[in-house]
Amino acid sequence: MGVVPLERRGSRIRLHFCDQIVDVTPRVASDLADTLRSLLPGCRYLRADRDITQNDAPTVTVEVQETSHGLLVRDHDGQPLEEPQEEPIGAAFLVIEAMMNAVQRSAGDLLVLHAGGLETERGLIAFAGATHAGKSSLGLHFTAQGRRIFGDDRIFVDIAGRGGEPEAIALGLAQKIREPLPKSFSDNIHAHLAARSGMRYWENHFLAWSADGQAVNGTRAPLRAVLLLERDAEAGPARFTPLSRVEATQALVALASDLAGSREMLAKIVRLADHVPLFRVSYTDSPAGAEAILHWADTP
């Protein structure tokens, strides 16, 4: 038994995140590294120190500092994000937030939306809403039916895109679902979840990565529509109601993560509302909503 050199403690993490090379420094405890990989499985991680040293310098650095109160995460500018986190999952979420901040600052036309994305032949249909709006439940139904999604919680939107039209960009975040599942979920959904069981944290169940069901970080697709989710047990048959530009702008303001300053964010939102139609979708429960959205999305 001897003294373990500091550089051998924990894991060094380097990953590719939306065209950026991100280092999480210094070496972080393996439980944080494992948690980060569970929450963000759709990224390319570099595997060994040998691979890392042979690559280019990082373009983004996120620092995780051990303090007596927990893990303190600092963004690329060295600013602390929230209070020190007692649990690795809290720190891992902040590391992801720091990466999203850095990427958004590096590219002026990016916007983060609280939305998942359903891939269709004509492009991406974003399904959007605040926490508990039903995004994850819909995402689970879509992947259970063999469809590919751009996540179930957050997507980037490149307002100008590479061809002048808005594009959605997948982040590679893990799908998650709150348990227990509602009684309305079919056996097929239960089986799908069981087959992809991953990390659990309290009532949250993070699904293992599915190469067929999820687009990896950085995947782009034309953004064709944004659906604003409205789950209402009394809704009756699913309805798709187009929003006016004012209503769309209001809705997008509520859905956008304010990561890059609101002056710029509002300008991007108005441009997005000009180019992409928004609809309010009312539905009774997730199975009915998923069926209606798939039918709507696949109808030319």
Add this chain to the structure above:
Amino acid sequence: MSKTAPIVRRADVQMTEVEGELFLVNPVDGEIFHLDLVGSAIWRMLETPISRTEAVDTLAMAFPQIQRDQIAGDVDQLLDDLLAAGLVSLRDAVD
């Protein structure tokens, strides 16, 4: 609130118009506010500082079909919100 004190718009508020309605960005904290058509009309009137009474008078003439009390209540509510958000301020009151 004083009825005669001029109400002054904060000069560095960013405005974006969508179909006649305004979205305002507070330069201090980046918060975004939406004004409906009437609120947008009041904001535009405040380009030149006017009092609460003058704003109500102008709107009452523009919308004779609406009760003056209702207009006064709407103006008070909007101005309270704008003051609370720091988007406008009151110049020295004269009453």
